[in-house]
């Protein structure tokens with residue numbers, strides 16, 4: 001592994017700092033809490049640790065609204081705590097990735113505050129401020145969190161925000177703004193960071209002239225994507241960003257890059273790409289939200305083949321040019337089992353099956369905190385405890401469209417991002433060992449914390465946690481899982497994800513993964529000979545000759561005897 005690719009054979013873990021471990025007993029997770037738990041992560045086999053934002057922020061969007069790029073929010077601790085975390089993590093060969101949020105900042109950032117106070121000042125040009133003659137918004141773009149993407153200031157100007165109105169977009173057309181951002185990035189890399197996960201980076205270029213578009217809904221507005229995502233010219237910004245910052249360090253960069261067309265993947269993550277790797281979201285949701293959650297199809301009712309083909313296409317296209325980052329959960333989604341499996345079939349075994357499904361794909365696997373415990377969605381009794389801005393918006397839209405609060409809260413239970421943001425359950429004590437007993441945690445602890453928690457699972461050979469440790473160890477022990485070629489197989493079977501990973505160097509093994517999404521026991525004819533069954537999600541596997549019998553929602557990892565999978 002040459003130096004530039006030092007990150008490729010590592011397993012990554014995402015911490016949502018507010019909910020990982022509350023060391024100071026104020027009900028919110030903090031940096032000291034993460035440092036305390038590094039040995040847990042080490043034991044799991046983690047080598048890259050992505051922290052969702054810990055910068056100073058009013059927390060309108062969980063810290064993705066930054067008011068000071070060089071400061072730690074007191075909620076999470078101090079810069080000394082951050083330095084300590086870096087030191088302790090590096091000691092354990094765990095490299096920290098911070099979240100880099102540079103498409104927008106907070107409206108409480110001093111730049112924006114000055115721009116508000118002093119029209120015409122330098123800082124005003126760091127943002128998209130506009131005046132209109134008719135007093136209407138400059139265009140009809142819809143923000144990704146709902147409503148117009150323009151907010152009016154008290155003195156009658158408008159500013160652009162693709163996300164919440166407290167997240168004004170930064171104007172990357174301004175070279176002085178760009179230089180400030182690069183300087184800030186170098187400040188963090190100089191501290192010995194492993195790199196960054198880079199937020200919403202595909203939005204930094206807007207279509208010149210900021211034109212309106214034909215509306216696609218009764219609100220008269222239009223989705224902002226065609227005007228503010230992967231717009232031609234973005235490559236100039238991204239090349240400059242790389243040259244001014246990342247290229248000067250041995251760091252890894254993981255882009256949140258939704259909607260990059262296949263033919264542009266090479267520009268993003270090819271040999272001389274803007275980033276080391278990226279998340280592809282094309283297959284992360286099997287359904288589309290449309291106007292709101294109430295227009296989604298239920299799990300099990302979506303088009304399985306289409307979803308599967310999208311996953312395969314993503315793997316195949318990515319391997320032509322580079323190396324991806326694979327995941328099924330993060331802080332922006334409900335738990336994966338909720339997305340992919342009907343409620344009646346949920347079980348810890350199915351959690352393991354979903355683990356196998358993505359863990360052996362080609363790319364760095366990212367585990368989102370609690371996934372390794374088999375956590376399910378939280379169960380919120382009402383909208384009151386919900387913090388997430390996008391959940392609150394979807395809930396409001398559902399009520400506006402005539403749903404009752406009871407109906408709308410069912411949607412929250414299924415789709416809300418807060419489902420996966422509740423405190424991490426460390427043990428069965430009050431507050432799940434996240435906060436001391438008696439403390440009110442910022443989001444309620446998960447109702448299952450007494451059974452689904454790290455302490456209970458650590459010594460249970462059948463637990464999801466133990467299974468994840470096995471998956472990690474196996475993935476690290478075989479070079480095929482890093483560089484081996486991906487190929488889909490057995491496409492004629494419905495409700496089956498199946499692929500091979502074939503070693504590229506002499507002596508490397510070939511593996512096959514099969515994951516059944518059927519709720520019935522089924523037989524599959526294998527087009528190759530099996531040397532051994534290396535992993536099985538549950539209940540053992542029956543293999544007679546080349547006929548494999550899979551139980552409902554069962555996944556297996558097979559080592560093949562033939563050098564070539566047919």
Ligand code: NOJ
Pocket residue numbers: 061064101163199200256331332
């Ligand atoms: C993507 C982040 O993952 C999400 O949590 C956030 O709301 C948006 N970008 C805006 O920063």
